[in-house]
Amino acid sequence: MKHATLAACAALIAFNAMAPAHAATDRTYDKNGYQLVFKDLSKTADQHVVDKLVDTYFVVYPKLAHDFNPKVTHHVTFVIDPAYDGVAATDNARTVFNPQWFVKHPGDTDVVTHEVMHIVQDYGHKDTPGWLVEGIADYVRYKYGLNNAAAKWALPDYKPTQKVTDAYRVTARFLAWLEAHGHAGIVVKLDAQLRDGTYTDASWTALAGKPVDALWADYAASPAL
């Protein structure tokens, strides 16, 4: 990972050296003790979309820091990178976005809400279950997102083919169901355990009274939120 990071930095320096005329697409925003460094390597991002991504950061990230991890960094970098072909990815308080995604889905700005939750999670290199990491990030998008309805982003209805380990929105809906059915605050507790390394399969029984498979069975039997 270190080699990849160094190579990426070297490429970025070379790219900037060749294109100084576009430096205006890099901007640092500061507000209420939080900072966002924004770089548009595509040089083509719609300013309206950029403004929405920046606004979402400054509204949502401080709330997530407050509610989940007050020690998290206040310095975050967003990079719009045409060389990245996923939707978005986050590592080391740096989120990379695919500009094409926002050409096709300009309202999907709560991608920021999901991604900055990964910064707040800060689980490091612990052996955390990916399905739960992504389920928590989508639960947070569901609860804290600013533009989900307009973007037609919603939690999917329960279906018998689903499993708790499906991750993303499927797991997020299960977490929302637990929060609404006698286990308010469980997501904050799971997140804290994942961060301090105390999360195990037994956490579900300790926090909600049953193993996760039994909780999922209860959910499947009566999945209304």
Ligand SMILES: [Zn+2]
């Ligand atoms: Zn994610």
